[in-house]
Amino acid sequence: MGTAPLKTGLCAETPLGTLWLAASENGLVALAARCGREQFEAMLRRRYHRPVETDGELLRVAAEQICEYLAGRRREFDLPVDWSVMRPFQRAVLQATCTIPYGQTRTYGELAAAIGRAGAARAVGRAEARNPLPLIIPCHRVIGRDGKLHGYGMADGLKTKEWLLKLEGVLIA
Structure with a gap:
């Protein structure tokens, strides 16, 4: 930068x-x-x-x-992200997060495996917690292995995460 x-x-x-x-x-x-x-x-x-x-x-x-x-009229963002402001591990996690399709979720463990760091689910969670661009980098699509919502730092926290997932048509247990 x-x-x-x-x-x-x-x-x-x-x-x-x-x-x-x-x-x-x-x-x-x-x-x-x-x-x-x-x-x-x-x-x-x-x-x-x-x-x-x-x-x-x-x-x-x-x-x-x-x-x-x-408003439910867009499913993907077409915006440049300055990845240079992130450390390599966080960048890898958040770039993998960007591949989660609208209306789908992945677990922290699945993301860890996707970046070649199986067993690093907690580290993935910490990287997601420091996401500088929530919404644009859709960390709300990352859930716990139990299918429950864990952590969200934007607006009203977990209520906002649940609202965003419902907007995308995701049913949460």
Whole structure:
């Protein structure tokens, strides 16, 4: 990741609350819910050690796609992600997460096996918990081996994860 300012802006008012997005010159780096602009920008400065400025055609396109998804009119995102902001293991986990089709789920263990790290389900869970782009990288599609929902850090947590899965037509036991 370079040193150019991050672009940030209000993504949209959604059923999940106010969403904020940020992008580097290489793609999206962060999505957050239910925080104010100052809080979001302070987090960006702390995490990425870069100045922040308001702008962005990419942010406008991303907001449009997120709103379409939340309205049930979009199943996939066509947006660049700046994978360079992630460590190699997290990048592998989240790239594998992006392959989970709309309306389907995988367990943490299945994802661990998919990246060649069978037995690393807990580490996969930790990587998912640090997902900087929930929704766009669909960590809500990852569930426990018991079929139950475990952890979700966006908006109202597990209630939001359940809502997103229901939006996609997934029945949770």
